[in-house]
Amino acid sequence: MSPRRRPATLGEYALLHKPDPPEHRLASIAREAGLADWTFVNRTTFCVEVDGTTGAVKTLRSTGIPRIDAVVRDTVDEWRFSPFEVDGKPVRVCSEARFDLRFPG
Template identity: 80%
Template structure:
């Protein structure tokens, strides 16, 4: 989709060699709906964000692009990289680099994966029902998260993680797996380690001890 073109003010500033219009795109490629719907993000639902770094040469073409902060869905991140590669910006005196913040809302959280079940077992339980039987449910340790935030420069960021797990007959947790990644593998690992430590009162289905599976959702916030 092509816009009508830069504003008069923008043209004037570019003529003077100023960078005040560096953030105004003359040409933007929209993300194809079919490609978006094919992503894991679309299957899982929810709100997804991405930070993409681009560098624009003096002619206005994007010559460098990289994912600075991933969404958690590699395919979605690649779509964003394809999008910025097609953009054209006003001419400038020298190369300039900037970050582009993408947001995509796929509606309410949905399923998309289940922890493995054994033959004849019952499937997942309501999250509220499962959490209501928790005996030991620590949060992800702040010191480990703080260490990641410092090394990854994540101040001011918010990440969403969805992790699936099963509760065994004795109340211990098994089959812990990341369903929705934060895009930062180290954060996902901390969450999995935390969930693996949880303990529950054993469940019964139809009056018999049962292994059940469920999901936990985490909003990981790092102060700015």
């Protein structure tokens, strides 16, 4: 069965675990890349599987810095939800998340 594709919001799911990208990892990458006073946008797609885990995590809009995109994907992969249900049965649904990442100077 193919996943349902629709612009869903995270609020539609019972969110159980949603950590933010770890600031210490992002800060380390930013320092190594010499980034200061920059703002990046990342959009990442993912699916909530029938067991509530996330899968098919992919970068839709890159920050332009592959290591930062990887941290965001790793973070989304840790998210957990109560499964989305249709007619009382869990179904796989897909969505996307936007991350606004700022590296102050």
